[in-house]
Amino acid sequence: MSTRRSVDFRDVGVVSAADRGFTYGDGLFETVRVVGGVAPLWPRHAARLTRGCAQLRMPAPGIDAIYAEILRLSGGFPDAVVRVTLSRGVGERGYALPLRQAPTLVVAAAELTLDPVAFREGIAVRVCDLQLATQPALAGLKHLNRLEQVLARAEWTDPAIGEGLLCDMAGDVVCATAANLFAVIDGELVTPPVDLCGVAGVARAEILATRAVAVTRVGLARLHQASEVFLTSAVRGILPVRALGAHTWQPGPVAGALQAHWASLGLPLTTRAKDRDR
Amino acid sequence: MSTRRSVDFRDVGVVSAADRGFTYGDGLFETVRVVGGVAPLWPRHAARLTRGCAQLRMPAPGIDAIYAEILRLSGGFPDAVVRVTLSRGVGERGYALPLRQAPTLVVAAAELTLDPVAFREGIAVRVCDLQLATQPALAGLKHLNRLEQVLARAEWTDPAIGEGLLCDMAGDVVCATAANLFAVIDGELVTPPVDLCGVAGVARAEILATRAVAVTRVGLARLHQASEVFLTSAVRGILPVRALGAHTWQPGPVAGALQAHWASLGLPLTTRAKDRDR
Numbered sequence: 322m323s324t325r326r327s328v329d330f331r332d333v334g335v336v337s338a339a340d341r342g343f344t345y346g347d348g349l350f351e352t353v354r355v356v357g358g359v360a361p362l363w364p365r366h367a368a369r370l371t372r373g374c375a376q377l378r379m380p381a382p383g384i385d386a387i388y389a390e391i392l393r394l395s396g397g398f399p400d401a402v403v404r405v406t407l408s409r410g411v412g413e414r415g416y417a418l419p420l421r422q423a424p425t426l427v428v429a430a431a432e433l434t435l436d437p438v439a440f441r442e443g444i445a446v447r448v449c450d451l452q453l454a455t456q457p458a459l460a461g462l463k464h465l466n467r468l469e470q471v472l473a474r475a476e477w478t479d480p481a482i483g484e485g486l487l488c489d490m491a492g493d494v495v496c497a498t499a500a501n502l503f504a505v506i507d508g509e510l511v512t513p514p515v516d517l518c519g520v521a522g523v524a525r526a527e528i529l530a531t532r533a534v535a536v537t538r539v540g541l542a543r544l545h546q547a548s549e550v551f552l553t554s555a556v557r558g559i560l561p562v563r564a565l566g567a568h569t570w571q572p573g574p575v576a577g578a579l580q581a582h583w584a585s586l587g588l589p590l591t592t593r594a595k596d597r598d599r
Numbered sequence: 600m601s602t603r604r605s606v607d608f609r610d611v612g613v614v615s616a617a618d619r620g621f622t623y624g625d626g627l628f629e630t631v632r633v634v635g636g637v638a639p640l641w642p643r644h645a646a647r648l649t650r651g652c653a654q655l656r657m658p659a660p661g662i663d664a665i666y667a668e669i670l671r672l673s674g675g676f677p678d679a680v681v682r683v684t685l686s687r688g689v690g691e692r693g694y695a696l697p698l699r700q701a702p703t704l705v706v707a708a709a710e711l712t713l714d715p716v717a718f719r720e721g722i723a724v725r726v727c728d729l730q731l732a733t734q735p736a737l738a739g740l741k742h743l744n745r746l747e748q749v750l751a752r753a754e755w756t757d758p759a760i761g762e763g764l765l766c767d768m769a770g771d772v773v774c775a776t777a778a779n780l781f782a783v784i785d786g787e788l789v790t791p792p793v794d795l796c797g798v799a800g801v802a803r804a805e806i807l808a809t810r811a812v813a814v815t816r817v818g819l820a821r822l823h824q825a826s827e828v829f830l831t832s833a834v835r836g837i838l839p840v841r842a843l844g845a846h847t848w849q850p851g852p853v854a855g856a857l858q859a860h861w862a863s864l865g866l867p868l869t870t871r872a873k874d875r876d877r
Contacts, residue, residue: 328616335613336621338606338705343614344684345745346624352692377746378753404692406622409749414630414682414709416745416752416776427616431692454732455768458750466744467623467694468655471687472736474694475656490733498694 325394326429330386340425342408345416346465348424349373350406351523354433354556354588355395360403361586362555363388365523370407373462379409380422387426394430400592402433402556408465433592435557440580440590443563443572444483446497446552448541449473452490453518461521474498484552486565489518493538500552500560501525503534504544505575511535524553527586528579549573558583558590603672604707608664618703620686623694624743626702627651628684629801632711632834632866633673638681639864640833641666643801648685651740657687658700665704672708678870680711680834686743711870713835718858718868721841721850722761724775724830726819727751730768731796739799752776762830764843767796771816778832779803782817782825783853789813802831805864806857827851836861836868 326334341347351366360366367384374382387405395401406427412419451473459466473485484497495513496502501522503512512528514536515521528534544550550562550570559579561572580590604612619625629644638644645662652660665683673679684705690697729751737744751763762775773791774780779800781790790807792814793799806812822828828840828848837857839850858868 324617326616334616336616338604338612338614338684338707339602340621341749343618343621343686343705344628344682344743345749346743347746347749350622377750402692404622406616408621414680416748418749418753427621429617451736454734456732456747458729459746464746465622465624466746468625468737468742468744469734470694471619471623471625471696472655475696 324429324431326427327390327394328427329425330390336425336427337411339411340408341410341412342406342425342465344412346467348406348408348465349377350404350463350465352556353391353403353405355391355398355401355403355430356587356589357399358392358396359587360388360391361588362523362527363391365526366555369463369521369523370405373464374407376462377409377464378418379407379424382407382424387428390428391430394428398430398432400433401430403428403430406465433556435590435592437591439483439560440558441572443561443570445481445564446484446486446562447477447482448565449476449485449487449498451476451487453487453495455489455517457517460518461515463520470498483560487519488541493540494544495519497552500554500557502539503528503551503553504539504547505549505573506539506543506547509535510575511537511539513537513539522553523555524558528553531582549575551576558588602707602709604705605668605672606705607703608668614703614705615689617689618686619688619690620684620703620743622690624745626684626686626743627655628682628741628743630834631669631681631683633669633676633679633681633708634865634867635677636670636674637865638666638669639866640801640805643804644833647741647799647801648683651742652685654740655687655742656696657685657702660685660702665706668706669708672706676708676710678711679708681706681708684743711834713868713870715869717761717838718836719850721839721848723759723842724762724764724840725755725760726843727754727763727765727776729754729765731765731773733767733795735795738796739793741798748776761838765797766819771818772822773797775830778830778835778838780817781806781812781829781831782822783827783851784817784821784825787813788853789815789817791815791817800831801833802836806831809860827853829854836866
């Protein structure tokens with residue numbers, strides 16, 4: 322799968338080795354799905370990126386130019402995943418903010434293929450040993466300090482496991498390594514808060530805006546009692562969980578309704594390339 | 600001040616925009632002082648880098664080749680600060696470890712100038728608002744996820760403040776943004792543990808190996824009662840603290856003895872360039 326990439330709107334594939342994205346993980350990213358030249362969730366990505374820049378004291382991003390670049394690089398892919406990385410740019414030695422910040426923008430587009438079986442039948446997940454640290458100054462942001470996710474994802478190689486759930490240090494489930502978590506418990510749709518750790522996902526925001534959801538802590542014992550469990554991601558959409566250890570679920574009506582909502586947004590559960598192959 | 604830089608032993612200044620150092624902060628670094636062609640603390644840097652690679656599941660680094668590159672790039676600087684960055688290298692999309700890891704090595708050397716007044720008279724410090732998160736899976740390592748330090752250092756711009764102290768979420772002091780902390784309390788030399796957060800500094804390790812030190816939690820109230828407070832850094836050496844808010848100290852005998860030890864290691868408290876200027 323070939324990736325089309327630009328750095329600061331030029332078709333190159335390198336950044337300065339003195340870029341603070343590389344030296345400190347000092348920046349933010351978004352992973353955007355583009356279907357047929359449209360990114361239906363882009364306004365939510367743009368809002369999070371803008372919020373993140375303010376929180377990290379970076380200049381406000383030029384949202385329209387970034388969106389144009391996303392569409393330019395994903396052009397030609399019927400269904401694309403586009404990563405937008407915005408770092409603080411080149412800096413002198415030391416943590417102090419550069420006097421003049423010149424952020425670096427990297428946009429990388431690749432064709433997206435999704436597994437339709439995962440959407441229909443759900444995926445098996447595990448609980449990771451790594452527990453997320455509590456850091457309210459960074460929680461919610463999709464920043465470039467992702468070693469926790471790297472270490473958690475490195476805990477398993479079994480391809481039958483589709484995702485890993487991450488708990489905080491109190492033992493409550495927060496999210497998956499690259500998705501948010503929802504469950505239906507006692508008939509109520511719930512998702513854990515992400516104000517102390519975790520990422521405030523764009524798909525999560527879409528659901529919070531369109532559904533009644535209780536944002537509440539979810540211990541593993543309560544999760545086991547759920548009637549439905551599913552993961553959400555801007556790129557992968559609504560992914561039912563069918564197994565967590567000995568606990569199994571059938572894809573349920575809430576996940577099904579949200580999958581239909583996703584399709585109505587212009588984000589179908591199968592990618593065009595997959596359809597074409599069959 | 601010009602920086603001499605190499606990437607994977609070639610004299611270039613760029614890395615792939617798909618490098619996991621840039622996309623996830625997935626890697627480690629060391630900041631090494633080289634005086635007259637020798638880095639006296641290199642064995643401790645090398646040991647920490649090797650430990651960090653094991654902990655992050657990266658291949659063991661080629662220590663001898665890295666040291667040769669440090670000396671090559673710092674050659675010509677009478678006193679140099681050399682940053683060694685080792686990332687996990689280029690990766691596909693997603694947190695999973697690449698099947699074949701090919702780490703990226705960046706070595707960047709610049710002339711070092713130190714402020715002799717800071718060593719003689721000490722520096723003023725403040726306590727940062729940002730509190731360090733507890734993450735035993737990463738604590739101690741000098742990894743590339745440094746947004747906490749970036750945000751903490753961004754809290755002040757007053758040039759009269761030389762460093763910021765960082766507390767954990769229990770309110771105990773752990774370290775400074777780019778240095779470790781030592782204090783003499785009730786006649787005993789103490790330094791906080793770094794097994795839950797903070798970096799296990801190379802200068803700290805040198806002191807632990809050569810002095811009787813109690814590794815113990817240090818609350819702010821206890822720190823105020825110290826007879827001496829000083830910061831330690833592989834590059835900046837032993838820096839007495841002369842003021843923290845209303846509390847003031849004189850540079851004390853323990854810091855003085857360690858400064859003499861530093862000079863005996865071949866790490867003088869003034870840089871040759873500074874001497875030359877006077």
